[in-house]
Amino acid sequence: MPRQARLDVPGALHHIMVRGINKSAIFKDDGDRSRFLDRLGENVVETQSSVYAWALMETHIHLLVRSGRPGISTLMRKLLTWYAQYYNRRHRRTGHLFENRYKSILCDEETYLLALVRYIHLNPIRAKVVKTMNELDDYPWSGHRMIIGKDENPWMDRAHVLGQFARTNRKAIREYRRFVQEGQGVGRNPMLTGGGLIRSQGGWSQVLALRRKGEKEQSDERILGSGDFVDRVLQEAEERLLRQMKLKRRGGGIEDIIQEECRKRKVSEEEVRKGSRRSRVSEARAAIAYRSKEELGISGAEIARYLGVNTSSINRTLARLDDSIEK
Numbered sequence: 001m002p003r004q005a006r007l008d009v010p011g012a013l014h015h016i017m018v019r020g021i022n023k024s025a026i027f028k029d030d031g032d033r034s035r036f037l038d039r040l041g042e043n044v045v046e047t048q049s050s051v052y053a054w055a056l057m058e059t060h061i062h063l064l065v066r067s068g069r070p071g072i073s074t075l076m077r078k079l080l081t082w083y084a085q086y087y088n089r090r091h092r093r094t095g096h097l098f099e100n101r102y103k104s105i106l107c108d109e110e111t112y113l114l115a116l117v118r119y120i121h122l123n124p125i126r127a128k129v130v131k132t133m134n135e136l137d138d139y140p141w142s143g144h145r146m147i148i149g150k151d152e153n154p155w156m157d158r159a160h161v162l163g164q165f166a167r168t169n170r171k172a173i174r175e176y177r178r179f180v181q182e183g184q185g186v187g188r189n190p191m192l193t194g195g196g197l198i199r200s201q202g203g204w205s206q207v208l209a210l211r212r213k214g215e216k217e218q219s220d221e222r223i224l225g226s227g228d229f230v231d232r233v234l235q236e237a238e239e240r241l242l243r244q245m246k247l248k249r250r251g252g253g254i255e256d257i258i259q260e261e262c263r264k265r266k267v268s269e270e271e272v273r274k275g276s277r278r279s280r281v282s283e284a285r286a287a288i289a290y291r292s293k294e295e296l297g298i299s300g301a302e303i304a305r306y307l308g309v310n311t312s313s314i315n316r317t318l319a320r321l322d323d324s325i326e327k
Contacts, residue, residue: 009071009305010071011066011308013108013113014067015062015064015116015120016103017060017062018061018098019098020097020098025059026061031090032087032090033056033141040155044065044075048270050068050160051155051156051157052113052161053120053143054156055120056142057123057124066157072104076104084097084098106224112224114179117161121143121144121180122180124142133177137150143156143158148177149173254292254306257291257296258288261288264287265281265283267284286317289303289321292306300318
């Protein structure tokens with residue numbers, strides 16, 4: 001059976017796994033790791049993506065990324081092509097470095113964000129590269145050290161992760177670290193490395209329970225989320241393709257709306273996408289959301305992905321605007 005095309009939805013949360021070909025090493029020393037991270041940072045900024053978690057292991061890589069406007073494929077193509085060429089040149093080798101395709105699972109952020117951050121950052125402990133949380137705090141090749149403030153990394157969005165725990169930085173770090181520590185004894189969790197019905201339901205027992213009740217739920221190996229989430233993503237992907245075909249014929253789209261509203265209110269696109277609460281930025285974001293819904297028929301979830309905010313906040317904004325218009 002041919003492999004399905006990736007779901008490359010701009011603004012979506014992706015758990016990306018990259019492995020060396022035939023389980024071979026993709027990093028020989030810290031110099032390789034440093035160059036990989038430098039290039040990752042450049043590509044993240046260039047594609048306006050956000051990184052919430054990462055871990056560089058000897059034979060594989062984990063990344064948790066919200067894709068930017070060009071999509072996840074552009075980011076990964078730039079990164080992996082460059083690194084493979086660099087690695088082969090430096091180590092005087094030829095041939096493929098990575099498996100043919102990296103794995104990219106589109107995830108329901110509201111359900112899986114924190115679980116994935118913890119799972120990815122505990123990789124060095126599960127692999128026995130480090131043994132304790134204190135050692136993980138000082139380990140330089142995962143994003144955990146950056147989130148707790150022991151190192152700086154301008155392209156990693158630690159604020160978004162810490163914001164899930166508390167408003168003050170100190171308390172958020174303390175609660176985040178406790179959360180990670182509580183996951184130490186869990187071990188490897190296959191539920192967080194792929195999509196499909198079994199993973200989304202939490203295991204075979206839940207799937208069998210559904211079958212006994214005669215219930216069906218939508219699933220897709222490329223998506224980690226409930227049946228409703230899978231339905232929404234697939235529908236958005238199909239609608240997006242249809243809109244792209246129409247927009248190619250007449251020109252225009254959500255990016256044009258974003259540019260117009262930012263220009264009108266004299267704010268930057270970066271402020272809009274990074275969640276700034278400045279009144280003028282909030283007004284621009286609300287206008288973009290409303291116009292995208294009314295003019296393009298885009299759902300709140302897709303608008304949220306473009307703007308880098310939660311779906312619930314966009315839906316509240318749209319509901320508030322609808323109420324004001326009705327009054």
